[in-house]
Amino acid sequence: xxxxxxxxRVAVDALLERVRAGRGGVLVLRGGPGSGKTALLRAxxxxxxxxxxxxxxxxxxxxxxxxxxxxxxxSALPDFADKPVAVLIATEGSAHGLPCAExxxxxxxxxxxxxxDLLPGLPTGLADxxxxxxxxxxxxxxxxxxxxxxxxxxxxxxxxxxxxxxxxLRARLRxxxxxxxxxxxxxxxxxxxxxxxxxDTLARTPGLDLAAVDEVTALMxxxxxxxxxxxxxxxxxxxxxxxxxLAATLPEGxxxxxxxxxxxxxxxxxxxxxxxxxAADARGRGDFAAAARDHGRAAALTTAPDLRARRLxxxxxxxxxxxxxxxxxxxxxxxxPLSARPEVRVLAELVEGGIExxxxxxxxxxxxxxRAAEQxxxxxxxxxxxxxxxxxxAAAVAGDHALHGEIAATAxxxxxxxxxxxxxxxxxxxxxxxxxxxxxxxxxxxxxRSVVELAGRLPHxxxxxxxxxxxxxxxxxxxxxxxxxxxxxxxxxxxxxxLVPWALTYRAMAALLADQHELARESAFEGAHAAIAAGQVNxxxxxxxxxxxxxxxxxDTDTALHRIGAAGEGVRDRGLGRSGTLGAWALTCVDLxxxxxxxxxxxxxHLVAGGMHAGVRxxxxxxxxxxxxxxxxxxxxxxxxxxxxxxxxxxxPSSRLxxxxxxxxxxxxxxxxxGHFTEAIRLHRISGTSMELAKTELFYATRLRRxxxxxxxxxxxxDSIGHxxxxxxxxxxxxxxxxxxxxxxxxxxxxxxxxxxxxxxxIARLVAEGATNxxxxxxxxxxxxxxxxxxxxxxxxxxxxxxxxxxRILG
Numbered sequence: 001x002x003x004x005x006x007x008x009r010v011a012v013d014a015l016l017e018r019v020r021a022g023r024g025g026v027l028v029l030r031g032g033p034g035s036g037k038t039a040l041l042r043a044x045x046x047x048x049x050x051x052x053x054x055x056x057x058x059x060x061x062x063x064x065x066x067x068x069x070x071x072x073x074x075s076a077l078p079d080f081a082d083k084p085v086a087v088l089i090a091t092e093g094s095a096h097g098l099p100c101a102e103x104x105x106x107x108x109x110x111x112x113x114x115x116x117d118l119l120p121g122l123p124t125g126l127a128d129x130x131x132x133x134x135x136x137x138x139x140x141x142x143x144x145x146x147x148x149x150x151x152x153x154x155x156x157x158x159x160x161x162x163x164x165x166x167x168x169l170r171a172r173l174r175x176x177x178x179x180x181x182x183x184x185x186x187x188x189x190x191x192x193x194x195x196x197x198x199x200d201t202l203a204r205t206p207g208l209d210l211a212a213v214d215e216v217t218a219l220m221x222x223x224x225x226x227x228x229x230x231x232x233x234x235x236x237x238x239x240x241x242x243x244x245x246l247a248a249t250l251p252e253g254x255x256x257x258x259x260x261x262x263x264x265x266x267x268x269x270x271x272x273x274x275x276x277x278x279a280a281d282a283r284g285r286g287d288f289a290a291a292a293r294d295h296g297r298a299a300a301l302t303t304a305p306d307l308r309a310r311r312l313x314x315x316x317x318x319x320x321x322x323x324x325x326x327x328x329x330x331x332x333x334x335x336x337p338l339s340a341r342p343e344v345r346v347l348a349e350l351v352e353g354g355i356e357x358x359x360x361x362x363x364x365x366x367x368x369x370x371r372a373a374e375q376x377x378x379x380x381x382x383x384x385x386x387x388x389x390x391x392x393x394a395a396a397v398a399g400d401h402a403l404h405g406e407i408a409a410t411a412x413x414x415x416x417x418x419x420x421x422x423x424x425x426x427x428x429x430x431x432x433x434x435x436x437x438x439x440x441x442x443x444x445x446x447x448x449r450s451v452v453e454l455a456g457r458l459p460h461x462x463x464x465x466x467x468x469x470x471x472x473x474x475x476x477x478x479x480x481x482x483x484x485x486x487x488x489x490x491x492x493x494x495x496x497x498x499l500v501p502w503a504l505t506y507r508a509m510a511a512l513l514a515d516q517h518e519l520a521r522e523s524a525f526e527g528a529h530a531a532i533a534a535g536q537v538n539x540x541x542x543x544x545x546x547x548x549x550x551x552x553x554x555x556d557t558d559t560a561l562h563r564i565g566a567a568g569e570g571v572r573d574r575g576l577g578r579s580g581t582l583g584a585w586a587l588t589c590v591d592l593x594x595x596x597x598x599x600x601x602x603x604x605x606h607l608v609a610g611g612m613h614a615g616v617r618x619x620x621x622x623x624x625x626x627x628x629x630x631x632x633x634x635x636x637x638x639x640x641x642x643x644x645x646x647x648x649x650x651x652x653p654s655s656r657l658x659x660x661x662x663x664x665x666x667x668x669x670x671x672x673x674x675g676h677f678t679e680a681i682r683l684h685r686i687s688g689t690s691m692e693l694a695k696t697e698l699f700y701a702t703r704l705r706r707x708x709x710x711x712x713x714x715x716x717x718x719d720s721i722g723h724x725x726x727x728x729x730x731x732x733x734x735x736x737x738x739x740x741x742x743x744x745x746x747x748x749x750x751x752x753x754x755x756x757x758x759x760x761x762x763i764a765r766l767v768a769e770g771a772t773n774x775x776x777x778x779x780x781x782x783x784x785x786x787x788x789x790x791x792x793x794x795x796x797x798x799x800x801x802x803x804x805x806x807x808r809i810l811g
Contacts, residue, residue: 002036004106004111005036007101015027015086016047019086026087026098026099028099028101029088029101030103031103031104033172036139041061054084056084059085059086063090065090066091108131108132114142115127115141118145122145126153129158129329129330133225140163140169143163143169147163157333162229162232163229180216185238187205188219189239189241190242190245192231192242193231193243193262194255198220199220244259244263254274254290257275269303272311273298275297275301276294278290279315288496291314292315292322295318298311305339309348312335317351317354319331320498322497323497342375349371350383352368353366353387353394358536358537359537359538361574362538362575366391366394366395369391370407373410382422382423385414388407388414388427389462392430397576397578397579399580401438405434407430408430408435409434411431415431425451428448429469431447432447432473436615439646448470448471448474452467460490461496462499464484465483465487465491465506468480468482468484471483472484472509472510475653475656480513481514485507487507488500504526507523508520508523508543511523515655515687515690517554524550538574541570541579542578542582544567544579545563545586547563548561548583549583552593554732555731557590560586560589562781562782582616585617585623588600588601588623588624597626601624601628601636621644621663622644624637625637625666628640637663645660648660654683655684655687655689655692658679658696659680662676662680665677665703674703677699680700681693690726690727691723694719694729698739701716701743705739705742720732728757756798760793763787763790766780768803768807768810
């Protein structure tokens, strides 16, 4: 099975169909070594098996065309145009202006599927690590999978970082290195032993020929797997010569110290201490990439096993902060055989727990972090409390409120009256959120208000993030937006790459509370891509489910279902209760839009459900109430509304009070219903939540029409249509127009061609930059069919007929 090559297979099949119709054609399959060109040629030969029945039909396959003189073939191609001859050319070089199908690297999800085809039952973490190392190269995936040892499969050893010794790809790299000139081999070796060596560094190296630098420029920019494999192939003399040159030419600093030490015999602990000090300085500046590098190098030069283990743990922590969890995990594996000291093991456990929160199973992470916190408490209270805070976050991500409650109970025991501000904020956040999840608002409110007050005084990114979440629970929209924005900025400025997706999660939620759907979408898009870059697959799943919810709330059911499907595997595999609850809420909205209220009620209708995030479910109550009312299940609506009303009235934000009154109206009759609808509209206008205002106006207008009050209904519907159009909520706008038509008025349409919506503008600009429909879909987490639909509408609105014209307009 050829995974991830559907587009290329379609192009090959189209060429074969031309032959069956009596015409000829040519297609170039272009890609790097191991990209699957030969496999596609083999698949084409199998698909053309019926050609044997007609000797006039010909399939000519040319592999490794970059090594051949194709002049004769290129000159003959015009003669094949009217004959049933298909020519397939596989090359790493030029397409010669011929029709071409590029073999791009496989995406991560497809790479994982390839690995599971090869090794069914491969552990998720190991599959992710191997897929990341292979960097989308199909042959590398096959060769790495076949090289896995039982120790690697069992987790006792880290996954491979280089191609195996007998790999055909490695042999090609070995030959390519051997074919370089001596100066070029020396130049490449310098770049391989120091990732910070660039072309400018080489060009300034005395005695190094610039032609040699040009010779290796492409290899210097190669994928990490290629560089790591070439590094493993370096002869010892070549490696030491590279270190010596860099030690002699680099300015004074940690890089020079490392290269000087590399060429010295015997113990080099003095150099290790210098590198350790440089790493601590880099960490203080927020340069976690340099800190991880220098901590790792210091560990490599350290003689004492315990100190070496400590430095490795520090390197792992810096890799994690910098957003490289796979590097952090691989570094930690080297700690176990070095030291059994409890203080070293607990620090390793703390880092492992942090990795697990973002890229593993949050329940496992929570328990690991609780153990670490309890062991750290006697010697380092601040670090212990931080570990406990992230344990609570992990339990919340898992939707395990029993475990979260246990962690909050520990926080309550630890909380001292004279607690320092930093630990006090973390402990109060645990206490307040657990009480809020349990509906004990009298306990939650003072704790959460304390968190918000402390966050205003503390400069740290984590303080702003937790403070923003507390303000969100309290319904303080302005403060939630301000603090979450500050948290995002502080995480970025501090180099804390790992925290950025988490901060953006709460900014997106705060924006939704403020009814700012575009800001919520932008935050979630940004968060999803930041999470992918940082290896935070759990945060990516959270953001993807949130994007599904946003689409569903606007009535875009196809996009919502596509995103739910893309995120569903992560929810199941890693036990992500919060993401799963967001997905269930999105499905509720989808079924309401598709007029399936009974199905909608089933997703979130149970008052108690294992693994369901109580906070997210509370936010979904208005949709549960709507589904229950439409199903005629009044008791279910009343029960859900009682708990929601208690929460809303305990915090008192006008935006939530408005929605509460709308729900009360939906379960009421007569004057009571009209009173609640009127109060809801008043409160929506105070809070500025125009999307929710429009929904309330629509629901009220529907009730008024049924009560034979068309004039009042018309006024409300006209207003709601305007709000829906500003939010690009086409489904809701059309529903309001249909309702307006039902009360005897045709909705007005504006003159002229409407401008592109923000979503269409994003798609148009990505296409204008040269992105394929598939690439646009991946970037915006849409299906290709949705992108194609939007693109047809874009062409119509802009009056263009092709991508070329689109580029001209937007250029």
